[in-house]
Amino acid sequence: MAEGALLALVLVSRVFAGDADEDGLDDGLEDALAHRFFPDLNMHAGTFKGVAHGSYGQFYGGGAFTRDEPLAVVPFVARPVAGFTDASTGARWCDGPVRCVEVMFGLPYSWDLGDDVFGRSHRGDSESVGVLLAHGSPLEGEPAAWAASWEVARGDATAWRRVKTFAAAHMCALGDSSGFRTDRSADALGVAEAPRLWVAEGKNATYTGQRACKRGAILAVDDCSEERVWIEREPVLQRLRNMGEEGASGFDTRIAWPAQSRGGPLQEAQELWTAGPFGKSTPWRFKLGAGILDWGAESWSCPSKQR
Ligand SMILES: [Ca+2]
Numbered sequence: 447m448a449e450g451a452l453l454a455l456v457l458v459s460r461v462f463a464g465d466a467d468e469d470g471l472d473d474g475l476e477d478a479l480a481h482r483f484f485p486d487l488n489m490h491a492g493t494f495k496g497v498a499h500g501s502y503g504q505f506y507g508g509g510a511f512t513r514d515e516p517l518a519v520v521p522f523v524a525r526p527v528a529g530f531t532d533a534s535t536g537a538r539w540c541d542g543p544v545r546c547v548e549v550m551f552g553l554p555y556s557w558d559l560g561d562d563v564f565g566r567s568h569r570g571d572s573e574s575v576g577v578l579l580a581h582g583s584p585l586e587g588e589p590a591a592w593a594a595s596w597e598v599a600r601g602d603a604t605a606w607r608r609v610k611t612f613a614a615a616h617m618c619a620l621g622d623s624s625g626f627r628t629d630r631s632a633d634a635l636g637v638a639e640a641p642r643l644w645v646a647e648g649k650n651a652t653y654t655g656q657r658a659c660k661r662g663a664i665l666a667v668d669d670c671s672e673e674r675v676w677i678e679r680e681p682v683l684q685r686l687r688n689m690g691e692e693g694a695s696g697f698d699t700r701i702a703w704p705a706q707s708r709g710g711p712l713q714e715a716q717e718l719w720t721a722g723p724f725g726k727s728t729p730w731r732f733k734l735g736a737g738i739l740d741w742g743a744e745s746w747s748c749p750s751k752q753r
């Protein structure tokens with residue numbers, strides 16, 4: 447084989463060897479973007495209603511009650527996002543060859559410990575967060591100091607910036623306080639860092655800030671004020687698992703099922719895409735499936751409107 451042809455083969459295989467979900471993104475890039483932009487999470491870690499370690503104890507990403515189970519994984523999906531019109535400004539975003547990618551993270555908790563007013567605790571809690579990433583400005587007409595071509599960005603996670611963030615809080619349930627945020631640095635759209643998010647005590651709802659948490663849920667019952675900790679990042683990153691897409695092969699899509707009791711052992715793993723409710727919480731396909739977030743309208747679809 448000629449040297450040039452061999453080089454071309456090597457380059458092609460480097461880019462395309464690992465695209466098991468056939469979405470045009472190298473699965474190695476998907477993994478690198480997920481590691482880079484997984485949110486820093488501020489959680490309640492004190493004793494709550496007699497249960498030690500608060501929300502953090504129930505969290506699959508290194509919590510006290512889940513860390514001994516290898517299939518207590520933190521699921522994510524990454525996929526290209528087609529160009530759209532931003533409803534608030536009327537501007538076109540994300541036009542061009544794979545200009546934007548969404549990464550949807552599942553945040554699994556063995557138990558929702560409830561809140562101080564209504565209780566409402568339940569087994570299993572399928573929470574989620576989404577980030578919209580771009581290489582170069584996603585917004586037509588806006589210059590980007592961090593411009594990178596798709597040819598570069600397809601193999602380099604550091605070429606990407608975060609331009610919008612979605613935090614799910616009681617998503618599709620009573621008191622839905624989920625919300626989007628556009629992410630800007632001082633002089634341009636897009637930031638290089640992972641988002642810093644706040645998780646409500648007991649209920650595990652996720653917010654873009656502490657004040658949003660205090661205003662969240664029915665009667666503003668959510669709380670992010672006491673015995674808080676920025677959780678360790680490394681144990682979570684070790685548990686991140688790409689779930690590909692529904693129906694794609696080549697991914698291990700099992701996830702341990704929630705414990706029968708608040709401090710008990712996790713239950714046998716099930717297939718994330720085909721299983722029903724996660725304990726008493728929403729099936730994962732309604733949190734991680736394609737098309738659930740509309741980044742232009744800044745809206746989200748709920749199970750009653752799907753399938
Ligand atoms: Ca892929």
Ligand SMILES: [Ca+2]
Pocket residue numbers: 467469471476523524525690691
């Ligand atoms: Ca993917």
